Amino acid sequence: MDQIVIRGGQRLKGRIPISGAKNAALTLLPCALLTDEPLTLRNLPRLADVDGFGHLLNQLGCSTTIEGSRPEDFGRVMTARTTTLTSTVAPYDIVRKMRASILVLGPLLARAGEATVSLPGGCAIGNRPIDLHLKALEAFGAQIELTSGYVKAVAPGGRLAGGKFTFPVVSVGATENALMAASLSKGTCVLENAAREPEIVDLCNCLVAMGAHIDGIGTETLTIEGVDRLHGATYRVMADRIEAGSYACAAVITEGDVELVGAKADEMDATLSALRQAGATVEETKGGIRVAMSGRAEPVTLSTAPYPGFATDMQAQFMAMATLGKGASLFTETIFENRYMHVPELARMGCDIDVRGRSAVVRGVDHLVGAPVMATDLRASMSLIIAGLAAQGTTEVNRVYHLDRGYERLEEKLQAVGADIERISAG
Ligand SMILES: CC(=O)N[C@H]1[C@@H](OP(=O)(O)OP(=O)(O)OC[C@H]2O[C@@H](n3ccc(=O)[nH]c3=O)[C@H](O)[C@@H]2O)O[C@H](CO)[C@@H](O)[C@@H]1O
Numbered sequence: 001m002d003q004i005v006i007r008g009g010q011r012l013k014g015r016i017p018i019s020g021a022k023n024a025a026l027t028l029l030p031c032a033l034l035t036d037e038p039l040t041l042r043n044l045p046r047l048a049d050v051d052g053f054g055h056l057l058n059q060l061g062c063s064t065t066i067e068g069s070r071p072e073d074f075g076r077v078m079t080a081r082t083t084t085l086t087s088t089v090a091p092y093d094i095v096r097k098m099r100a101s102i103l104v105l106g107p108l109l110a111r112a113g114e115a116t117v118s119l120p121g122g123c124a125i126g127n128r129p130i131d132l133h134l135k136a137l138e139a140f141g142a143q144i145e146l147t148s149g150y151v152k153a154v155a156p157g158g159r160l161a162g163g164k165f166t167f168p169v170v171s172v173g174a175t176e177n178a179l180m181a182a183s184l185s186k187g188t189c190v191l192e193n194a195a196r197e198p199e200i201v202d203l204c205n206c207l208v209a210m211g212a213h214i215d216g217i218g219t220e221t222l223t224i225e226g227v228d229r230l231h232g233a234t235y236r237v238m239a240d241r242i243e244a245g246s247y248a249c250a251a252v253i254t255e256g257d258v259e260l261v262g263a264k265a266d267e268m269d270a271t272l273s274a275l276r277q278a279g280a281t282v283e284e285t286k287g288g289i290r291v292a293m294s295g296r297a298e299p300v301t302l303s304t305a306p307y308p309g310f311a312t313d314m315q316a317q318f319m320a321m322a323t324l325g326k327g328a329s330l331f332t333e334t335i336f337e338n339r340y341m342h343v344p345e346l347a348r349m350g351c352d353i354d355v356r357g358r359s360a361v362v363r364g365v366d367h368l369v370g371a372p373v374m375a376t377d378l379r380a381s382m383s384l385i386i387a388g389l390a391a392q393g394t395t396e397v398n399r400v401y402h403l404d405r406g407y408e409r410l411e412e413k414l415q416a417v418g419a420d421i422e423r424i425s426a427g
C-alpha cells in the first residue's frame, strides 16, 4: 500500500489550485441516470470516488467518456449518457466501498419506476443510517421494502406521485436523493428543513439546467414541480470548499502564505471566520482566497453544524491546526458520533487532546514530532498530513487510499508550495 512521507518544518508559500468538489461531483454524476441525453460535467476532480461512481454508472447502462484529458490537467470533462438503463441494481460490492452509491436510488426510481440498492452499512465516522432517504421517497409515493441487505423501492404506476416531507434532522444525502427523485415526479414535491449546503445548490442548478422546476434553491424549503422528462446539459462542478479549507489549515500551521486558486469565499464563510478566529489573514483575491499566518494560531472554539454552520468535514483539519496553537481550543462534533478517530494518531505525534463525549479540548504544545501514523477516514488522514507538515522530523502516513478518495494529487499540490512531501508507491 502507498505511503505519504513528510519531512516537516517547511513554510507553505505560493498558489494551490482547488479542484472540483468531490461531494458535488458525487451527486451530479447520478443525474446522468435521469435522462437519455448526454450530461457533460466539467471540472470533475480526478479522485478514486469519482472513478468508482463512473464504474457504478457503467454497470447501470450509462456510458462515460472522458474528453482530451492530459495527466497534468486539473478538471476533467466527462460526458455520461444513459440511452437505456440496463440495470436498476446497485450491488453490495460497489456500495460498501463507496457510500455515495446510495445516490443512485432516487434517480433510478424516478427514471425506471424501481430501484434495488444495497444498504451501505456504517463507516468509520458513524452509523450513518439511510432512513431519511427512504422516508422522503415514501412521502413522495414510493413503496419500500428492505430485504437481504438491499433496499427495494418501487413507484406505483412507474412514477412518483409527489408529496411533502419535513426532515427531522438535516441530511445532505437524503435531500439529494429526494431532489433527484422528485424532479421526474407526476406532481409537486416539497422538502422542508432541507440541507442548504453549496453542493445542494450545485445539484439544483444542474437539475434546472436539465429542465427541472425547483423553487427555493439555497433555502430550507425546496418545492419541485415534477416534469415528464429531463434533457441533457453541460455543467461545471463547483470548487471544493473542503479541499480549500484543508490547505488553509496547512498554511496556518506552517505560518505560510497561500492563494487558494478557484476557491469561492461566499461558499465557505464558516471556515473563513474560523481561520480569522485563529488569527490568520484571510482575503479574497481576483482568483480565489489568500490565507496567511505569522506566529502561532490563537485558540478556537468550534462546533460542527449543517451549512451555513462550521462543517464536520473541516473539524479534523482545524483540530490538527490547533495542536500547535497558543492555548486551549474547544471542539464539539454534533453531526457524526465517531469523528475523533484522528485523535489517538495525533497523540502519537505529541499532541495534547482530551476527548469527552462529543467535545474535545486541544491544548497547544510547543512542538510536534513526526511519527508513523495510520488514518481511518478521509479527513482524519488530512489532519495527519497537516500535523506532519509542521512536525519536527519525518511523518509517514499510511492508508493513503483514504486521501485518494478526496484530495486530487495532494502531494503534487503541496510540493509546489514548498512542502517536503512524497508518495512512496507500493509498486
Ligand atoms: C458524499 C457527501 O456529500 N458526503 C457528505 C454528506 O454525507 P451524508 O449525506 O452521508 O451526511 P448526512 O448529511 O446525511 O448526515 C448528517 C447526519 O444525519 C444522519 N442521518 C443521515 C441520513 C439518514 O437517513 N439518517 C440519519 O440519521 C447521519 O447519521 C448524520 O448524523 O454530508 C456530511 C455532513 O455534512 C458530510 O460529512 C459528508 O462529507
Ligand SMILES: C=C(OP(=O)(O)O)C(=O)O
Residues within 6 Å of the ligand: 023, 099, 100, 125, 313, 378, 379, 406
Ligand atoms: C465523510 C466524507 O465523505 P463521504 O460521505 O463520501 O464518506 C467526507 O468527504 O469527509
